[in-house]
Amino acid sequence: MQEILQYLFSGLTNGAIYAVIALGFSILFNATELINFAHGEFVMLGALCLVTLWSGLHLPLPLALLLSAAAVGGVGFLFQRLAIHPVRKPDHIVLVIITVGASIFFRGLGMLLWGKDAFAVPSFTRKASVEVAGAVLTSQSLVIIGTVGVLALVLHFFFRRTLTGKAMEACAISRRAAWLTGIPAQGMVLLAFVLSAVIGGLGGLIIAPITMCSYDMGTVLGLKGFCAAMLGGLGSLWGAVLGGLLLGVLESLSVGLINSGLKDATAFLLLLMILYVRPSGLLGNRSVQRF
Amino acid sequence: MRFADDNPNGPPARPTDSPGGPLLRLEGVSKTFGGVQALKDISFEVPSGTVMGLIGPNGAGKTTLFNLISGIFAPDGGRILYGGTDIGGRPTHRLVADGIARTFQNVELFESLTAAENVMVGQYVRTRCGFWGAWLRGPGARREERDSQAAAAEWLRFVGLAGEARTPSGELPFGWQRLLEIARALASRPRLLLLDEPAAGLNAVETEQLGRLILEIRGRGITILLVEHDMSLTMEVCDRIVVLDRGEKLAEGTPREIQTNVDVLSAYLGPDVGAPSRQQAR
Amino acid sequence: MVRPSLHNLVPYAFFVVLVGSAGLWVDNPYYFQILSMIGIHALLALALNLLMGYAGQISLGHAAFYGIGAYASALLSARYGLSPWLALPCAMLAAGLVALVVGYPTLKLSGYYLGMGTLGIGMIVFIVFREWSSVTGGASGFVGIPPLGLGGRALLDVRSYYFLVWAVVLLALCGSQRLIRSRVGRALRSIHDSEAAARAVGIPTSRLKLQVFVLSAVMSAVAGFLYAHMVGFISPDTFSFIVSVKLVTMVVIGGMASIWGALLGAALLTLLPEVLHAFAEFEMVVYGLILMTVMIFLPQGLTRGILDIYALRRRQSERAARPAD
Numbered sequence: 001m002q003e004i005l006q007y008l009f010s011g012l013t014n015g016a017i018y019a020v021i022a023l024g025f026s027i028l029f030n031a032t033e034l035i036n037f038a039h040g041e042f043v044m045l046g047a048l049c050l051v052t053l054w055s056g057l058h059l060p061l062p063l064a065l066l067l068s069a070a071a072v073g074g075v076g077f078l079f080q081r082l083a084i085h086p087v088r089k090p091d092h093i094v095l096v097i098i099t100v101g102a103s104i105f106f107r108g109l110g111m112l113l114w115g116k117d118a119f120a121v122p123s124f125t126r127k128a129s130v131e132v133a134g135a136v137l138t139s140q141s142l143v144i145i146g147t148v149g150v151l152a153l154v155l156h157f158f159f160r161r162t163l164t165g166k167a168m169e170a171c172a173i174s175r176r177a178a179w180l181t182g183i184p185a186q187g188m189v190l191l192a193f194v195l196s197a198v199i200g201g202l203g204g205l206i207i208a209p210i211t212m213c214s215y216d217m218g219t220v221l222g223l224k225g226f227c228a229a230m231l232g233g234l235g236s237l238w239g240a241v242l243g244g245l246l247l248g249v250l251e252s253l254s255v256g257l258i259n260s261g262l263k264d265a266t267a268f269l270l271l272l273m274i275l276y277v278r279p280s281g282l283l284g285n286r287s288v289q290r291f
Numbered sequence: 292m293r294f295a296d297d298n299p300n301g302p303p304a305r306p307t308d309s310p311g312g313p314l315l316r317l318e319g320v321s322k323t324f325g326g327v328q329a330l331k332d333i334s335f336e337v338p339s340g341t342v343m344g345l346i347g348p349n350g351a352g353k354t355t356l357f358n359l360i361s362g363i364f365a366p367d368g369g370r371i372l373y374g375g376t377d378i379g380g381r382p383t384h385r386l387v388a389d390g391i392a393r394t395f396q397n398v399e400l401f402e403s404l405t406a407a408e409n410v411m412v413g414q415y416v417r418t419r420c421g422f423w424g425a426w427l428r429g430p431g432a433r434r435e436e437r438d439s440q441a442a443a444a445e446w447l448r449f450v451g452l453a454g455e456a457r458t459p460s461g462e463l464p465f466g467w468q469r470l471l472e473i474a475r476a477l478a479s480r481p482r483l484l485l486l487d488e489p490a491a492g493l494n495a496v497e498t499e500q501l502g503r504l505i506l507e508i509r510g511r512g513i514t515i516l517l518v519e520h521d522m523s524l525t526m527e528v529c530d531r532i533v534v535l536d537r538g539e540k541l542a543e544g545t546p547r548e549i550q551t552n553v554d555v556l557s558a559y560l561g562p563d564v565g566a567p568s569r570q571q572a573r
Numbered sequence: 574m575v576r577p578s579l580h581n582l583v584p585y586a587f588f589v590v591l592v593g594s595a596g597l598w599v600d601n602p603y604y605f606q607i608l609s610m611i612g613i614h615a616l617l618a619l620a621l622n623l624l625m626g627y628a629g630q631i632s633l634g635h636a637a638f639y640g641i642g643a644y645a646s647a648l649l650s651a652r653y654g655l656s657p658w659l660a661l662p663c664a665m666l667a668a669g670l671v672a673l674v675v676g677y678p679t680l681k682l683s684g685y686y687l688g689m690g691t692l693g694i695g696m697i698v699f700i701v702f703r704e705w706s707s708v709t710g711g712a713s714g715f716v717g718i719p720p721l722g723l724g725g726r727a728l729l730d731v732r733s734y735y736f737l738v739w740a741v742v743l744l745a746l747c748g749s750q751r752l753i754r755s756r757v758g759r760a761l762r763s764i765h766d767s768e769a770a771a772r773a774v775g776i777p778t779s780r781l782k783l784q785v786f787v788l789s790a791v792m793s794a795v796a797g798f799l800y801a802h803m804v805g806f807i808s809p810d811t812f813s814f815i816v817s818v819k820l821v822t823m824v825v826i827g828g829m830a831s832i833w834g835a836l837l838g839a840a841l842l843t844l845l846p847e848v849l850h851a852f853a854e855f856e857m858v859v860y861g862l863i864l865m866t867v868m869i870f871l872p873q874g875l876t877r878g879i880l881d882i883y884a885l886r887r888r889q890s891e892r893a894a895r896p897a898d
């Protein structure tokens with residue numbers, strides 16, 4: 001029992017991170033119908049920036065967090081301006097190849113800048129871990145789970161209550177109609193990119209203390225974030241959160257109860273299963289296939 | 292499958308149902324998108340061998356009706372009977388094989404293919420060479436390819452694009468792209484042809500040619516459902532007309548009846564206008 | 574248009590002469606290995622090109638099918654003593670089945686799903702190669718793969734292996750060419766241009782995409798077979814994600830939807846690391862930059878894009894010249 005609870009806790013912690021990454025995918029998809037294959041690399045950049053700024057330059061933690069998030073946002077800005085904006089004919093395959101190119105480029109850049117070694121980052125707080133029925137919940141886990149909750153609420157408020165948020169959603173529904181009603185669609189796309197990059201970077205920041213950070217950590221995390229987004233329903237905010245947590249817990253249980261080699265396979269098998277059974281995901285309402 | 296009338300110059304497959312009976316019959320068809328009721332309880336018949344007009348203001352649901360008939364969406368309610376059988380939910384490519392072809396309001400050609408290749412793609416459901424046929428290229432496959440090319444040339448000539456066979460379709464002038472789309476649809480040898488605003492963007496001369504082309508297609512025994520905003524063209528070529536407004540069927544009748552129908556005029560021009568006159572929508 | 578005219582045979586003749594003279598003239602096992610490697614990469618690029626360049630679908634895990642071909646054939650021939658020539662169809666079948674399982678759900682949807690699905694399967698297969706050490710030899714690799722023999726007697730030397738590889742490439746070239754110039758090929762290209770319109774003219778798009786995906790996977794498995802029996806030793810790193818990206822880059826350089834371009838892309842990316850030894854450091858950055866810039870400026874791919882611009886110019890000048898006479 002205690003063991004199961006322990007797996008549950010670690011599953012929730014990992015799942016919260018997948019949820020953050022999934023949120024980034026979903027926001028971008030909502031505004032642009034684009035899947036960014038380089039999204040995982042934003043996570044990597046966030047984590048490695050933190051390594052440099054906090055562990056390397058010994059900046060105060062809040063400043064280091066802020067600067068890292070801003071740096072990743074800047075990368076997202078440049079990416080949209082330099083690589084996505086100039087595309088004249090936005091075919092699926094062209095955009096996919098560009099984001100794949102960006103992904104491998106960021107990875108290569110990460111390797112050149114930070115080397116091939118993996119870095120460890122200390123926990124954000126020095127508070128002791130909490131014990132529940134014999135199972136340990138570390139303070140960093142609490143930080144991570146808290147972050148997801150706050151982030152989801154903020155985003156919910158942003159998309160439901162603010163004009164900018166609603167405008168962004170309108171763009172996704174029809175670029176042309178949005179343009180006719182005076183919504184600057186291009187600006188919204190840019191904003192969606194930066195927002196999604198910052199959220200990806202945030203995922204990297206909170207995961208940094210509980211994993212080894214290296215230039216190649218992004219791809220797998222990106223894929224799992226995507227699985228989580230699909231599981232919950234691509235484009236659905238709470239779906240992303242639900243999908244992330246569910247994926248984390250299932251993964252953790254499969255490691256604990258079946259075989260640790262299966263960990264990375266779980267996410268993918270789950271993805272295949274969703275695609276077979278319900279491509280619109282658990283909470284997705286609109287069909288993924290549009291004419 | 293090879294058809295008895297596989298000869299590209301010959302007439303297309305003829306309806307098998309009773310002559311003069313309805314080829315297409317809609318019974319209370321409805322469709323909603325989210326909160327928008329795009330079509331509400333639409334019923335009418337399209338008699339075999341006629342040109343049926345479908346008119347209505349922007350957003351009336353004409354294109355949506357085409358999307359239902361061609362199987363892109365399934366209707367939420369009601370039945371669509373084609374040759375007497377319900378085709379609701381049948382996949383698009385099956386419907387094309389069954390003889391329903393269409394064109395698009397915003398031309399949807401395959402831009403990297405030449406005009407002739409576009410028409411040959413249109414013949415997909417009437418040809419059968421698969422992967423093995425392509426690799427082995429036996430006599431049957433070669434004959435089919437030759438026939439296919441001859442038929443493509445013939446359809447291009449039919450719509451008046453004989454000289455453009457090797458031009459990439461994306462480079463054709465817009466009016467010709469519309470004609471090419473019709474040729475591509477005809478190449479599947481349909482019994483029912485759905486034309487979505489074929490005259491949009493055409494000049495007066497081209498529109499007149501289009502009118503003659505439509506009558507010529509009907510002359511080959513193909514039933515046509517025509518969505519068109521150009522009223523003079525519609526009145527000229529249609530045998531009967533159905534008027535849609537905001538998803539509902541407003542009126543049905545011969546062109547003359549529709550022209551004098553007060554409801555129709557007010558739908559187009561606002562409730563205050565009553566005087567019957569020949570008006571062009573938009 | 575389709576009749577095999579002299580015009581169409583010229584590139585083939587050129588190809589045969591080039592490959593033949595290189596095979597007779599070169600006399601260094603190391604060069605033979607590189608040239609055969611170019612052939613194997615060309616085969617992979619051709620396979621991926623059918624999928625990407627013609628059907629407009631992307632696979633980010635083609636190294637997995639390459640790897641399945643290599644490992645399956647290696648296992649069956651080294652561990653179970655099957656003749657490699659019998660192992661080959663089994664390897665092709667295995668790759669085809671995996672492709673079917675991944676492709677079936679993802680290709681029913683249009684858009685990005687195949688990309689993510691193949692990315693996933695690429696990783697899973699890589700993990701299996703690395704972790705299942707009792708069967709695959711794990712991270713240190715699989716040794717003792719028997720070389721190929723013909724007629725039960727002579728084992729192939731490097732020169733004949735080179736000819737074997739390039740004969741397979743020639744076969745694949747002809748097959749691809751025939752395919753894309755057929756009814757199926759036109760349908761695939763139309764899916765690339767507009768999947769919705771393709772469906773509306775009667776093409777069963779999901780089925781066709783799935784068929785070409787499986788075909789592409791099976792061709793890649795053949796490349797894996799050729800690789801495994803050439804080098805006699807395989808390890809997971811040869812089939813990693815970066816290799817999948819490298820294959821995509823080959824297709825993009827070679828020009829999507831250009832059969833001969835695939836050869837160019839394969840040759841370039843095989844030779845680059847051999848010539849530039851510092852390349853390994855910058856490999857990812859370079860691939861990334863190539864992919865992004867080519868797609869932004871020449872979405873048809875490098876060779877194809879340049880050829881298209883040339884053809885357009887020529888047509889324009891022809892058109893301009895017409896009223897003059």
Ligand SMILES: Nc1ncnc2c1ncn2[C@@H]1O[C@H](COP(=O)(O)OP(=O)(O)OP(=O)(O)O)[C@@H](O)[C@H]1O
Nearest residue numbers: 324327329347348349350351352353354355356396
């Ligand atoms: N795929 C869709 N998703 C959501 N709403 C749709 C969709 N297709 C059509 N609609 C809505 O259904 C209504 C009818 O649209 P439709 O395109 O059928 O009109 P139409 O008669 O063809 O107009 P037009 O003359 O402008 O072509 C419109 O309100 C439109 O917004």
Ligand SMILES: [Mg+2]
Nearest residue numbers: 353354355396
């Ligand atoms: Mg319309």
